[in-house]
Amino acid sequence: MNSGDRINNYVKTSCRTLLRNKTFSAINIIGLAIGMAGAILLLLWIQNIYSFDQFHTKKDRIYQVYSRDKSAGQIEVWGGTSHPVGPGLKAGWPQVEETVRMVWVGAFILKKGDTQLQTQGFLTDPGFFSLFDLPLLKGDPHTALNRPHSIVLTEKTAARLFGKEEAMGKVIRIDSNINFTVTGVLKQLPNNTRFGFDYLVPWSYMKEIGWENDDWTNTSIATYVLLKPGVTEAKANALIGNLIKKNAKATTEIFLHPMAKWQLWSHFENGKIVGGGIDIVRLFGIIAAFILLIACINYMNMSTARSEKRAKEVGIRKVAGAGRHSLVFQFISESLIIALVAGILALLIAQSVLGWFNSLTDVAITIPYHHTGFWLAALGFVVFTGILAGSYPAFYLSAFRPVKVLKGTFKAVHAMVTPRKVLVVVQFTFAIIFIICTVIIYRQILHVQHRDVGINMDKLAFVYVKGNMSKNYRLIKNELLSSGLVTSVTRTNSPVTDIWADTDRYTWEGKDPQTRMRFVQFLSDDDFTQTMGLKVLAGRDINTNLYPTDSTAMLLTESAVKQMGLQQPLGMVIKGEFKDWHVVGVISDFIPGSPFQPVAPIVLQGPDKDWFGAVSFRLKKETPDVLEKVGQVFKKYNPDYPFEYHFTKEAHTNKFRGQQSTGELAAVFAGLTILISCMGLFALATYMAENRIKEVGVRKVLGASVAAIVTLLSTGFLKLVFIAFLVASPLAWWMMHSWLQHFAYRIDIGWWVFGLTGLVSVFIAIATVSYQALKAALSNPVKALRSE
Structure with missing residues (x-):
């Protein structure tokens, strides 16, 4: 028989075997398909992350300029620079081929005729397209x-x-103020780039609208560098590190961060890279491997559980002259056929849930059916899965000795420890780990969601300052208050839920000049505490109507007073970088940034400069008609801009999206793991009941009760689940303890989580096994013993 005929024979025999055992073939296929679908989605996500910004032809020479400085004994690192850094690098070092500055803007209104569009873009230098390969369709x-x-x-x-009109060369207006000519139409941005924008405007407009800042210490923009060929990162860093020190009285240094590390290695601790996106990539990779392994374990367990039924087949084949290697190929071919069918089904499952997966992970991955590389990878994935799932059963089943099998002396091994038992323990260990992790993640999210952030968010809303809103703020505020639509109004440099500025440049009497303290910085106007629902603990709120000098007044939070070490803060002078401020009040703490982090010390400066970015107001009633009337007031004094409001509570809730996505993913994969494990357990219980049917018959004849037989058939599985629980609990504790260390405000891992998970695991196992156990216990013993 030639190799072609032999392969054809293997395939035919495998198909007949699978069709004879439809139920267990279906369980194998569905279990593998679910595991493969989960792995496919996660591997596509990982591939998408690894491909971020790797399509740029000059990627090996592109860097982002980072800043670092020492504060409170730690080296802080951030991705911002000052405005002059880019031109300074290009002019000062021949090793630098090009620099590009970028600053995000979301306040511009693009207007073409009656069409108004408020979207986000960047102000950037002309060299943008010299660095980045984002192709222009026109221009x-x-x-x-x-x-x-x-x-x-x-x-x-x-x-x-x-x-459908041609855009090139056409004129649009920005902020109903300046005409701009369309000089390029950019192909829609790919989903695997860090850049997300709808338009680009030249950097020169920054100076025109008064946004350009020559302060070398104001690190508020992103700067990118293209090094000349042959210039290494280490060499460039040695040259440019002291640029800011040379131009300002500052201790801040700059260094280059290569494009290859932007997505995966961007988290720094004490000045050193410790991770970033690579952490979640590793996590997803481990989960994908676990899901696939659990599905393969199902196949192994069910195949070896059927060993007694296939033992005679193996014996006859060996007597007829079949070698062990041919039997191995036979069983491997069965698993490859199952893996192929499961792979097709897995693709259908993955495609059907892709939209949900994208919304959950906030990506836009697609299954690249049109790429040959994808199909080659998919084929390799199927073959790998088939061999992984079928290798152990193949070598196990092909090892049977024909003499013992045909004499009827073959018996399954009932040892205390068998590979099958180990595999069941491994399978349920993963499932229990997922359950524990899911419970703890959700507990942490709920814990932080119920944290008192200090702000009364009931009926509190805000709008971003745009157009004439700043110029007409007093008129808007007075009309809103006089109309009775709102109870209070104030304005700040940023929404109260965000942190847009911080500084360590304050000094005061008694401060150690060698100690640097960083404070969150807000610019505040009148009625801040009333609008935000904060308590004035000492002194008063800022009020420029009664106290004109309050333009240079300052409010301190409790934590700021504590960090400064002040006993009597009222009336103290706090020296800023450009101005002196006098403290008029101490207010209660509030949390404007991440609710997972500790309470930050906050200073609120009076309205000395018109650098306000948000107007906040507390509604009298949170109803559509009230919001419509509030919008009419804003439109009256700012007609060229749509009224777009945001509720503070919703802005706060959005901060939990990342952790909620993690929790939902953990819950979904916990469910998949449990489902696949239970399918395998159900099949094992079925075979166990079939193999022990005569034993059950004898026990019933001798007077055993249904409960006793159910207990007999279930105890072995429950022992395995209990062992899995003992193995999983410390592993899950270690994983979650490490994860919780990323949050300053966190829960304690209570023992009850493990107790509850243990009970759930036992209940799941009992529910899965009990059907077959009851079926065997209730069967007629006469039928089972008739052949005897």
């Missing part, structure tokens, strides 16, 4: 951003403004 990348009033639109934005 010249070398000159598209050279003219002061030019604008580059994405394909989608151009369609929203111009419809």
Whole structure:
């Protein structure tokens, strides 16, 4: 028999065997398909993360400029720089080929005729397209951003403004103020880039609108560098590190962070890279491996559990001259066929849930059916899964000795420890770990969600300052209050739920000049505490109507007073970098940033400068008609801008999205793990009941009760689940303890989580096994013993 005929024979025999055992073939296929679908989604996500910004042809020479400085004994690292850093690097070092500054802006309104579009973009230097390969459908990348009033639109934005009209060369207005000419239309951005924008405007507009800042210490923008070929990262860092020190009285250093590390290695602790996106990639990789392994364990367990039924087949084949290697190929071919069918089903499952997965993980991955590489990878994945699942059963079943089998002396091994028992323990260990992790993640999220952030968010809303809103703020505030629509109004540099500024440049009497203390910084106007629902613990709120000098007043939170070490803060002078401030009040703590972090010390400066970014107001009633009337007031004094409001409570809730996604993913994969494990346990229980049917018959004849027989058949499985629980509990505790260390405000892992999980695991096992155990216990013993 030639090799082709032999393979054909293996396939035919395998198909007949699978069709004879439809139920267990179906369980194998569905279990593998679910595991493979989960692994496919996670592997596609991992591939997407690894591909971020790897399509740029100059990626090996592109770097982001980072800043670092020492504060409170630790080296802090951040991705911002000052405005002059980019030009300074390009002018000062021939090793630098190009620099590009970028600053995000979301306040511009793009207007074409009656069409108004408020979206987000960047102000950037003309060299943007020299660094980044984001292709223009129309326009010249070398000159598209050279003219002061030019604008580059994405394909989608151009369609929203111009419809089917040609956008190139057309004029649009920004903020109903300046005409801009469309000099480029950009192909829609890929989903695997860090850049997300709808338009690009030349950096020169920064100076025109008064946003450019020559302060070398104000690190508020992103700066990117293209090094010349042959210039290494280490060499460049040695040259540029002291740029800020040379131009300002500062201790801040700069260094380059390569594009290859942006997505995966961007988290620093005490000045050193300790992780970043790579942490979640590793986690997803481990979960994908676990899900696939559990599905393969199902196949192994069910195949070896059927060993007695296939023993005679193996014996006859060996007597007929079949070698062990041919039997191994036979069983491997069965698993490959199952893996192939399961792979097709897995693709269908993955495609059907892809939209949900994308929304949960906040990505936009697709299954690349049109790429040959994908199908080659998919085939390799199926073959790998088939061999992994079928290797142990193949070698196990092919090892049977024909003499013992055909004499009827073959018996399954009932040892205390068998590979099958080990595999069941491993399977349920993973399931229990997932359950424990899911419970703890959700407990942590609920714990933080119920944390008192110090702000009364009931009926509190805000709008971003745009257009004439700043100029007409007093008129807007007075009309809102006089109309009775709101109870109070104030404005700040940022929404009270965000942190847009911090500083360590304050000094005061008694402060150690060698000690640097960082404070969250807010710019505040009148009625701040009343609008936010904060308590004034000492002194008063800022009130420029009664006290004109309050333009340089300052409020301190409790934590700020404590960090400064002040006994009598009222009336004290706090020296800032450019101005002196006098403390008029101490207010209760509030949490504007991450609710997972400790309470930060906050200073609130009076309205000395018109640098306000948000207007907050507390509604009298949170109803659509009240909001419509509030919107009419804003539109009256700021007609060129739509009224877009945000509720503070919703902005606060959005901070939990990342952790909630982690919790939901953990819950979903816990459910998949339990489902696959239970399918395998159900099949094992079925075979166990079939193999012990005569034993059950004898016991019933001798007077054993149904309960006793159910207990007999179930005890072995419950022991395995209990062992899995003992193994999983310390592993889950260690994993969750490590995860919780990332949060300053966190729960304690209570013992009851493990107790509850143990009970749930036992209940799941009993529910899975009990059906077959009851079926065997209730069967007629006469039928089972008739052959005897």
